[in-house]
Amino acid sequence: MNLFAERNTRIDTENAFKVGPHIVHVEQKKGAVIKLNLGEPDFAVPEHIKGEIKRQLDLDNTHYCDPKGLLSLRKAISNQINETRGLKTNPEKIVVFPGGKPSIGLSQQVYCEPGDEVIYPSPGFPIYESFIRYVRALPVPLHLEESANFTFSPEELANLITPKTKLIYINFPSNPTGGVAGQALLEETARVILERSHPNVRIYSDEIYENIIFDGHQHRSISSVPAMSENTIIASGFSKTFAWTGGRIGYAVFPTVEEADVFKTLNINYFSCVPPYNQEAAREALENPLSKQAVKKMVETFEARRNLIWQQINDIPGITCQKPGGAFYLFPNISGVCENLDLIEKHDRLPIEQQSSPANLFQMFALYEHQVAVMDRNSFGQIGADGKHFLRLSIAAEQSVLEKGVLRLKEASEDLSGLDKFLNERPDLISS
Numbered sequence: 001m002n003l004f005a006e007r008n009t010r011i012d013t014e015n016a017f018k019v020g021p022h023i024v025h026v027e028q029k030k031g032a033v034i035k036l037n038l039g040e041p042d043f044a045v046p047e048h049i050k051g052e053i054k055r056q057l058d059l060d061n062t063h064y065c066d067p068k069g070l071l072s073l074r075k076a077i078s079n080q081i082n083e084t085r086g087l088k089t090n091p092e093k094i095v096v097f098p099g100g101k102p103s104i105g106l107s108q109q110v111y112c113e114p115g116d117e118v119i120y121p122s123p124g125f126p127i128y129e130s131f132i133r134y135v136r137a138l139p140v141p142l143h144l145e146e147s148a149n150f151t152f153s154p155e156e157l158a159n160l161i162t163p164k165t166k167l168i169y170i171n172f173p174s175n176p177t178g179g180v181a182g183q184a185l186l187e188e189t190a191r192v193i194l195e196r197s198h199p200n201v202r203i204y205s206d207e208i209y210e211n212i213i214f215d216g217h218q219h220r221s222i223s224s225v226p227a228m229s230e231n232t233i234i235a236s237g238f239s240k241t242f243a244w245t246g247g248r249i250g251y252a253v254f255p256t257v258e259e260a261d262v263f264k265t266l267n268i269n270y271f272s273c274v275p276p277y278n279q280e281a282a283r284e285a286l287e288n289p290l291s292k293q294a295v296k297k298m299v300e301t302f303e304a305r306r307n308l309i310w311q312q313i314n315d316i317p318g319i320t321c322q323k324p325g326g327a328f329y330l331f332p333n334i335s336g337v338c339e340n341l342d343l344i345e346k347h348d349r350l351p352i353e354q355q356s357s358p359a360n361l362f363q364m365f366a367l368y369e370h371q372v373a374v375m376d377r378n379s380f381g382q383i384g385a386d387g388k389h390f391l392r393l394s395i396a397a398e399q400s401v402l403e404k405g406v407l408r409l410k411e412a413s414e415d416l417s418g419l420d421k422f423l424n425e426r427p428d429l430i431s432s
């Protein structure tokens with residue numbers, strides 16, 4: 001008899017949480033690491049939100065509450081969604097979750113039968129791909145094109161939709177690329193979906209970076225395209241906009257009350273409810289005019305860093321980088337570095353059990369020998385990622401730290417002898 005059920009072999013993970021122990025190991029041995037791997041804003045939660053959490057605790061708002069989410073918060077979300085997307089949703093179609101993440105996997109449980117196909121962006125947030133096989137559905141990556149600033153072509157999407165398609169994830173602004181979709185792409189995508197798919201196919205539009213957009217642009221949601229609100233789930237949350245990743249508050253707006261209530265049942269089964277004092281503070285975040293100022297300041301800082309670091313990273317021989325339109329990541333192509341360091345050959349010559357990808361080797365080499373932490377391409381979806389050599393750099397760090405990190409990446413990209421030493425020793429395998 002096996003200890004673990006077989007399905008546990010079919011779930012993946014989020015490498016962002018796995019790289020931590022490697023960083024600790026390097027810091028214990030060598031000293032501080034420059035961390036450009038972080039998927040959370042390096043800002044404090046705005047004071048008025050913190051104040052509301054404290055106030056709610058003092059009111060003893062610390063008990064079980066509505067598993068669907070507090071009505072006060074769902075009303076505030078509903079108002080905000082209707083205002084920004086031009087919709088007419090209502091609080092009954094909204095469910096609050098502990099973060100933006102849970103509704104990703106729960107949607108696969110709710111909508112997919114074994115054998116159904118799930119389309120998702122690649123590179124993309126790893127949890128889309130991670131869950132698909134767990135529910136015995138079939139992963140169908142929709143590759144984001146570097147040449148189109150990490151968007152996809154509606155024709156490509158059309159080719160992937162089959163009678164088995166059940167769920168389609170899109171994510172703009174995107175993690176890990178920072179890509180943003182324009183109105184034309186959203187409209188074309190909507191047209192393809194409406195033409196090609198059954199009305200019961202759901203579009204999961206992950207809009208968690210909706211407020212982190214540069215160059216004076218506004219966030220656009222596919223749910224605003226006529227008829228799309230009838231099949232789109234809008235998912236968003238408070239982790240990125242309010243630098244509040246530890247608050248664990250996210251939400252989804254469903255096309256129907258019936259669907260929202262199925263998710264409510266899952267909430268009851270899994271975790272009962274989200275802490276009410278945080279939910280009231282999330283309501284405050286949406287309703288207090290001070291939030292706009294705090295978010296604006298954060299976004300302006302990200303934009304200034306993006307401009308600077310994008311330039312500096314493009315100055316490194318062997319690296320080219322698209323200019324992200326939102327979120328707080330850069331996604332440089334390091335094919336030239338892989339070539340200069342002969343990394344593809346060196347990777348292929350490794351014993352099979354030590355192979356990962358050339359970009360992963362570079363990630364580990366940069367961490368262990370040059371003390372700079374970034375993420376590799378394969379951390380954002382593995383299917384069809386062979387031969388794609390990219391890194392994700394987070395700009396959620398002070399400018400001076402970012403500049404130092406880029407300098408270390410440059411040094412790593414030229415350090416042939418250091419790479420050979422690293423490959424001989426593979427300290428990352430010993431410590432993992």
Ligand SMILES: Cc1ncc(COP(=O)(O)O)c(C=O)c1O
Binds near residue numbers: 101174240250
């Ligand atoms: C695209 C995307 N969706 C969802 C999440 C999950 O957010 P949360 O921390 O609120 O669960 C993240 C976090 O990195 C993300 O990048």
